[in-house]
Amino acid sequence: MTDKILVNMTVNGMVCERWIEPRLHLGDFLREELGLKGTHLGCEHGVCGACTVVVDDEIVRSCLTLAVQADGAMVETIEGKSESGALRDLQDAFLERNALQCGFCTAGLLLTADALLQAEPEADRARIRDHISGNYCRCTGYHAVVDAIETVGRQRRSGGRGHRHE
Amino acid sequence: MKAPPFAYRRVASVAAASALLREHGDGARLIAGGQTLLATLGMRLSEPSLLIDIRGIAEMQGIAVTGGHLRIGALARHVDVERSALVAQHLPLLSLAAPHVAHAAIRNRGTFGGSIAFADPAAEWPACAVAADAALVLSDGTTSRTVEAADFFLGLYQTDLRPDELITAVRFPLPGRHRRFAFTELARRHGDYATVGLALAGDWVEGRLHDPRIVYFGVGGTPVRAVAAEAALAGGRAEPETLERAVAELGGELSPSGDLYTSAATKLHLAGVLLRRGIQSLIPGEGQT
Numbered sequence: 001m002t003d004k005i006l007v008n009m010t011v012n013g014m015v016c017e018r019w020i021e022p023r024l025h026l027g028d029f030l031r032e033e034l035g036l037k038g039t040h041l042g043c044e045h046g047v048c049g050a051c052t053v054v055v056d057d058e059i060v061r062s063c064l065t066l067a068v069q070a071d072g073a074m075v076e077t078i079e080g081k082s083e084s085g086a087l088r089d090l091q092d093a094f095l096e097r098n099a100l101q102c103g104f105c106t107a108g109l110l111l112t113a114d115a116l117l118q119a120e121p122e123a124d125r126a127r128i129r130d131h132i133s134g135n136y137c138r139c140t141g142y143h144a145v146v147d148a149i150e151t152v153g154r155q156r157r158s159g160g161r162g163h164r165h166e
Numbered sequence: 167m168k169a170p171p172f173a174y175r176r177v178a179s180v181a182a183a184s185a186l187l188r189e190h191g192d193g194a195r196l197i198a199g200g201q202t203l204l205a206t207l208g209m210r211l212s213e214p215s216l217l218i219d220i221r222g223i224a225e226m227q228g229i230a231v232t233g234g235h236l237r238i239g240a241l242a243r244h245v246d247v248e249r250s251a252l253v254a255q256h257l258p259l260l261s262l263a264a265p266h267v268a269h270a271a272i273r274n275r276g277t278f279g280g281s282i283a284f285a286d287p288a289a290e291w292p293a294c295a296v297a298a299d300a301a302l303v304l305s306d307g308t309t310s311r312t313v314e315a316a317d318f319f320l321g322l323y324q325t326d327l328r329p330d331e332l333i334t335a336v337r338f339p340l341p342g343r344h345r346r347f348a349f350t351e352l353a354r355r356h357g358d359y360a361t362v363g364l365a366l367a368g369d370w371v372e373g374r375l376h377d378p379r380i381v382y383f384g385v386g387g388t389p390v391r392a393v394a395a396e397a398a399l400a401g402g403r404a405e406p407e408t409l410e411r412a413v414a415e416l417g418g419e420l421s422p423s424g425d426l427y428t429s430a431a432t433k434l435h436l437a438g439v440l441l442r443r444g445i446q447s448l449i450p451g452e453g454q455t
Binding site for chain 2: 002003005021022023025028043044045046049052058059060061063064065066068069112115116129130131133134135
């Protein structure tokens, strides 16, 4: 066995400190050490995007990030982003447009979509499809997902960020 | 998909990384973004006893123009290259290619130097480095040397790197004002490794193409420069007959292997399709990539 290493990171605004094995990836750290099961592990080799989280304001694959490499980082998961209301508009739009069925990919898709809309609220459908190409959804066929993201982009451009606009 | 156990060390200098590589030999691997390495460890394709985290090495960071070169530190992430105004201004080939490098979440962590050192035959950066006449700066912390990208890729995942060397930076000569670039690739899903891809460079002077570079990826063990196709196009106006002669030359230069999805013959056909498209976007007034 290898020696455990002390890591210290801020997850959803809470400081946490744990002794962990270097091989533990961030997704397992969040789920098993902190009990944050909203981050879903699908393929665990970087293909499916289900495990997407936000590290220092950028989306990453938590399965391709060692927890020891996130030492000192600010990590946000779907739990924190939901609680703060930062994704409320996207969550509403996904629900309204049936942009999820089983929901396994949804946390990753919401965080990925939010990253795009924060940088480019004007993103068109082609751009949205390119950006979410790293997130597999086996239920929806993506059309509804793109609809939902496009709708929220339009809302945010007109100043409706975080709220539901009819 | 859990990685086997390993020890983990952070280093702050090339010399320290190199010393650990010498001490641990084959048991040690460098990690920066880890976007390829961690997937392969999960699949247990290798079981290193030590990962050396090189992200803290200051001299390997940054993107700058110095001494007639665009220097990209090996630790620059794909997203840094993608968003760099210096890159867009001086070496637009890389700006064109960046969106094709994996997906946004992976570009946020994976590094430019890491991709080149890993030398995946279907990756974008190695082909771009060859097409733009880049030189790689390799160092063990004591001595450093420079190797042309064209000489660096030796075979499938094989490079000229010595066991205790790191790529510290990639240096691109600043292109002259007539130099133009194009980039195009085909993949089953945007951001996945290419089925076939093409990086192109050439001087377009008074309606003629000079000094072209035609560099394919995904069709062999390394980036492949299609020299005969280049010769067919060099000095000409890239009119349809010339272009077809160049495409015909590809059969003799590329020997792609078929995979689960695409046969060798299809890949060769697609290489021709990409050359036609690529030349179209290389030539002014014929559209953008």
